[in-house]
Amino acid sequence: MRFGFVIGEIGHGLRRNVSMVISVILVTFISLTFVGTASLLQLQIGQMKNYWYDRAQVAVYLCTEVSPADVCPQGEASTDLQAAIEDKLKSPVLQPYIKEYFFENHKQAYDKFQEQFAGNSVAKYVTPNQLNETFWVSLKDPSKSQIITESFSGVAGVEEVRDQRSYLDQIFNILNAASIAAVGIAALMLVSAALLISTTIRLSAFSRRREIGIMRLVGASNFYIQLPFILEGVVAATIGSALAAGAVLSVVQFFVQGYLATKLPFTSFVTLGDGLLVAPALIAAGILLSAVASGFAIRRYLRI
Amino acid sequence: MIRIENVTKQYKGTSRPALNNVSLEIEKGDFVFLVGASGSGKSSLMRLMLREDIPTSGSVHVMGENLVAIPSRRIPFFRRKLGVVFQDFRLLPTKTVAQNVAFSLEVIGKSQGFILEAVPDVLAMVGLEGKADRLPGELSGGEQQRVALARAIVNKPAVLLADEPTGNLDPATSEGIMALLERINLAGTTVVMATHDRGIVDRLQKRVVEMRDGEIFRDQRSAGYIKTQTDSHPVKSWNLAIDQSWSLGGDE
Numbered sequence: 366m367r368f369g370f371v372i373g374e375i376g377h378g379l380r381r382n383v384s385m386v387i388s389v390i391l392v393t394f395i396s397l398t399f400v401g402t403a404s405l406l407q408l409q410i411g412q413m414k415n416y417w418y419d420r421a422q423v424a425v426y427l428c429t430e431v432s433p434a435d436v437c438p439q440g441e442a443s444t445d446l447q448a449a450i451e452d453k454l455k456s457p458v459l460q461p462y463i464k465e466y467f468f469e470n471h472k473q474a475y476d477k478f479q480e481q482f483a484g485n486s487v488a489k490y491v492t493p494n495q496l497n498e499t500f501w502v503s504l505k506d507p508s509k510s511q512i513i514t515e516s517f518s519g520v521a522g523v524e525e526v527r528d529q530r531s532y533l534d535q536i537f538n539i540l541n542a543a544s545i546a547a548v549g550i551a552a553l554m555l556v557s558a559a560l561l562i563s564t565t566i567r568l569s570a571f572s573r574r575r576e577i578g579i580m581r582l583v584g585a586s587n588f589y590i591q592l593p594f595i596l597e598g599v600v601a602a603t604i605g606s607a608l609a610a611g612a613v614l615s616v617v618q619f620f621v622q623g624y625l626a627t628k629l630p631f632t633s634f635v636t637l638g639d640g641l642l643v644a645p646a647l648i649a650a651g652i653l654l655s656a657v658a659s660g661f662a663i664r665r666y667l668r669i
Numbered sequence: 670m671i672r673i674e675n676v677t678k679q680y681k682g683t684s685r686p687a688l689n690n691v692s693l694e695i696e697k698g699d700f701v702f703l704v705g706a707s708g709s710g711k712s713s714l715m716r717l718m719l720r721e722d723i724p725t726s727g728s729v730h731v732m733g734e735n736l737v738a739i740p741s742r743r744i745p746f747f748r749r750k751l752g753v754v755f756q757d758f759r760l761l762p763t764k765t766v767a768q769n770v771a772f773s774l775e776v777i778g779k780s781q782g783f784i785l786e787a788v789p790d791v792l793a794m795v796g797l798e799g800k801a802d803r804l805p806g807e808l809s810g811g812e813q814q815r816v817a818l819a820r821a822i823v824n825k826p827a828v829l830l831a832d833e834p835t836g837n838l839d840p841a842t843s844e845g846i847m848a849l850l851e852r853i854n855l856a857g858t859t860v861v862m863a864t865h866d867r868g869i870v871d872r873l874q875k876r877v878v879e880m881r882d883g884e885i886f887r888d889q890r891s892a893g894y895i896k897t898q899t900d901s902h903p904v905k906s907w908n909l910a911i912d913q914s915w916s917l918g919g920d921e
């Protein structure tokens with residue numbers, strides 16, 4: 366194998382159809398940037414799930430004087446009912462599951478509400494008695510919230526049991542859908558990248574049909590004839606995927622870490638380390654895709 | 670060296686076979702003219718010997734290879750032992766004479782050292798010393814065909830196939846090419862040349878295989894272009910053809 370010759374042939378091919386090569390670079394660049402972004406979004410969702418699920422609590426809301434009569438026939442939960450509920454939380458049956466709990470009274474609930482809705486007109490009309498007193502329960506295993514829900518639903522003095530994770534799940538479902546959409550778009554673009562690579566390689570082979578004919582005549586091996594074409598596709602796609610890797614890394618460094626992380630300091634975001642995990646995978650995917658697409662294209666061209 | 674047995678070749682979408690039950694044996698060192706009108710099947714037969722195509726039925730053996738059964742990865746290695754030239758030269762217009770010859774060696778993985786030695790040698794042999802750095806467009810037709818011949822023989826093939834190599838050349842230039850082919854043949858290479866140049870065939874008096882409508886019409890030693898009454902017989906099978914060529918034995 367004479368590498369100088371092969372490299373010369375690749376350079377020749379790349380120069381001969383510059384515009385096609387540029388479009389291959391751009392399409393692989395954009396499609397792999399989508400793939401990379403989608404992967405990072407998945408990582409981000411994973412991290413947020415870990416973070417928030419661990420902190421998610423189960424709220425046991427007690428009846429107030431304005432609670433609906435069908436769940437709270439006795440109106441405002443009395444101190445006796447309150448004590449009974451607290452006893453149940455301390456009982457040996459529930460104790461092994463509970464990390465800690467605290468009680469929020471009307472006054473604390475009102476202060477929190479005023480803080481959250483400051484400036485909003487509802488803040489003016491709400492009174493402390495309308496807001497639920499609440500037992501906030503942190504579980505040792507947040508996925509076992511079912512136990513609390515089942516133990517307290519329908520208990521006298523309890524208006525509702527609510528797992529915060531149910532709110533989180535809605536957010537995560539939206540993020541998930543977004544990343545699946547990104548993957549879908551990326552898949553379509555990867556298909557067009559593969560088709561574009563095949564077309565480019567076939568054009569390149571057509572413009573070198575004389576050389577190919579002579580090579581076949583004098584007995585060049587199929588591998589030797591095909592290699593420059595396959596490498597031509599691979600070189601173009603590698604440039605595109607390197608650009609995609611660079612784009613993904615800059616998004617992490619400058620947008621996520623440089624902007625989002627400073628705006629939302631208490632959220633954990635994907636780091637440059639995660640980006641460095643995704644980037645080589647993108648380049649590998651680009652090389653694999655182009656090698657398969659151009660190998661397939663040149664083999665089909667030569668068979669005819 | 671070359672053995673063709675009961676070969677029929679029918680191209681897709683045609684009603685009449687291009688080759689019809691053709692049998693032919695060519696010995697090592699032979700010089701064979703394949704003659705016949707345009708469309709009689711000469712090129713089709715050559716393509717089978719090159720393994721550019723396979724017969725519809727029958728068998729083709731060249732240099733011990735069964736070309737009907739040869740696995741495709743072995744075809745390139747088979748072709749390295751064979752030289753080919755065509756009427757249209759098939760040179761690369763952007764490469765010089767020397768580069769054209771070197772290209773055929775580069776692509777089969779020969780070392781730079783070998784190429785640097787072999788290319789000037791073969792160019793001298795075909796009478797092109799001093800033109801190594803010309804582009805094909807700067808050469809006459811005869812010179813271009815010499816480049817093609819140089820490329821075909823640089824690897825010292827056992828068999829040289831030439832499909833109408835003088836088809837584009839004037840008679841005087843053709844003479845030069847024929848002299849070269851005879852020298853290549855004398856050096857031990859089996860030569861099969863398709864042509865319908867009557868003057869050349871008549872003058873060289875080599876073995877002549879005449880084709881008509883895809884069949885071998887005549888196979889004769891030391892013959893001219895036209896069938897002569899005295900020493901030619903119509904041929905029906907390759908056995909007969911071999912018997913005949915042996916018994917006529919023009920050049921022992």
Ligand SMILES: Nc1ncnc2c1ncn2[C@@H]1O[C@H](COP(=O)(O)OP(=O)(O)O)[C@@H](O)[C@H]1O
Nearest residue numbers: 680681683687706707708709710711712713714
């Ligand atoms: N690739 C092909 N497809 C269909 N028909 C062909 C093909 N090549 C040759 N033929 C037909 O086969 C016959 C023999 O052609 P060819 O071998 O080229 O003859 P020659 O070289 O003696 O002129 C002709 O009738 C020609 O039209």
Ligand SMILES: [Mg+2]
Nearest residue numbers: 711712713832
């Ligand atoms: Mg022909």
